[in-house]
Amino acid sequence: MLAYLLRRLGVAVLVALTVSLITFSMIYLSGDPAVALAGESATEEDIESIRRYYGYDRPILVQYLDWLGRALTGDFGQSHYLKAPVAEVIFERLPTTMLLGACALTFALVLSIPLGVLAAIRPNSLIDRLALTIAVIGQAMPSFWFALTMVLWFGITWRLLPITGSDSWANFVMPSIALGYYVTPAVMRLTRAGMLDVLATDYIRTARAKGLRPHTVLFKHALRNAIIPVVSLAAVQFGFMLGGSIVIETIFAINGLGYLAWESIQRADLPMMQAIVLVLSVFYILLTFLADMLNAWLDPRLRTA
């Protein structure tokens, strides 16, 4: 178990370092950062002083290590646009996005796991077809379009839910559904396939041969094993959702990280974009690491290996 844990942790750290390197090089993607900062009418001296002021004149490696060292201590520099520390702005916005992600994931799991289980218990039944329909629609329908459709019906036509803002729980209903629905098909199909596999195993036959009640067989013996791969998938999907939140938060004007990312792109606020990308990536890496741990806990063959 300890070896497994250390191995996963090592991988996580490596991935995080790679991501940080990529994030760092974002500054140079759009050309000389000093020129971009200085603006159209700047003189050669202006640019040179900006370059020195921000340290862009130092060797790249030194810049990277310096940047990384600061990032590790939570210092992402100043926002070019908001004139405030990047870290402050980000940690103000982060909880909203996490809340949205958690609500969306909960919605997705609550919808997809029971549907997947039901579909597996009765393959080719009405409920199986319904689940398949939901999955196909979910995959075919872009989430922004789904979000706008919901806004049109529930927000404008029937006036049931607020369209913009992030002040009350009601603001989170439509965004959570729009974001969560997007990951439902994958989770549902994996649950269904996993349950079908597990229900055909010898140990399920053993459980039934012991006279165990159907719900014990289904939940204790079958779902417990079928859910293991779903945990990893859910972590990956949560990562996709963080990406998707840029679109959804912008549509619903939710004051989270996604909306901030959209704003920062428009404002060419490089330090802010860098920090958002890095924070979301590290969060995603942490999440997959957690999923690995959860997997190990769920699967004794990993735990005791």
Place this chain on the structure above:
Amino acid sequence: MAEQVLEVEGLSVDIPVTGGMLHPVQEVSLTVARGETLAIVGESGCGKSLTSLSLMGLLPSRAERRARRLSLLGEELAGKSERAMSDIRGNRMSMIFQEPMTSLNPAYTIGDQLAEPLERHTRLSRREVRERAVEMLERVGITAAASRLGQYPHQLSGGLRQRVMIAMALICNPDLLIADEPTTALDVTIQAQILHLMAELQREFHAGMILITHDLGVVARVADRVAVMYAGQIVETGTAAQIYGAPSHPYTRGLLSCIPIPGRSRPGEHLGAIPGVVPSLIGRMEGCHFADRCALVEPRCRKGDIALRDGSGSGHRYRCVLDPETPATQEAPA
């Protein structure tokens, strides 16, 4: 006569499959008395597993079971609901499977899985359940039983896992134990140990036992009575002595010539093999099911249903229109 634990009459199973209706079990009748071991023998694919699963009420949902009589200690099971059957399974009637490696749930400890039948069928306290679990593990020859309770299936060898399965099957003191090829997946050395253990436990628990195997050699050591199955039917049944002493169906004789018999086969002697394969069980079959592989086949073998007829002694019956050759003419000259 000993009390009959299981009485089965006219048991049939039909499964709709692509290409028609499969008849893997056809009009099977058998009885098992308390303390008795009935061996069901036959090549793989002849319907042994489906016979045992149908007794347990564990057939796949699309399969249909019919039986004129299917009673456990006089209690009719045929019309029972799934719920009522689950009260009986693992409690009064339990089963051991062929695959010890995959028959235990990888996610739960041995102790947890061993406790389940007790928790489901008895009102024992947690402590009593644990004590009983340890006692059963010791009984099936597992050392350091108490510490095994916390182990997971993957930490145990196949032989140990099968011992756990046996302990689990016997933990509620069943009247009937069905073992479907319990040793087939194990190493030869372990096979003998497990078989020996089962025979011993069956005497101790005074249960009736159905031992399913494709290996007549296994049967010789433990069975009181034998039912030979071929293509969904019982083709010969009798005491072990009758089956070995006066095998009357050509298929039984074929099976017997495939195994070395201590004292009868000579080292290096050629063991027979039955040419051909088990016929498809889809659709109705006319005449003797073995006709296509039988060296003695005659035109009348292919007409009508062949009924079981009385053989060499009481209880010995076989499904063949021909008169059996005397054992002497079958044996290779000494």
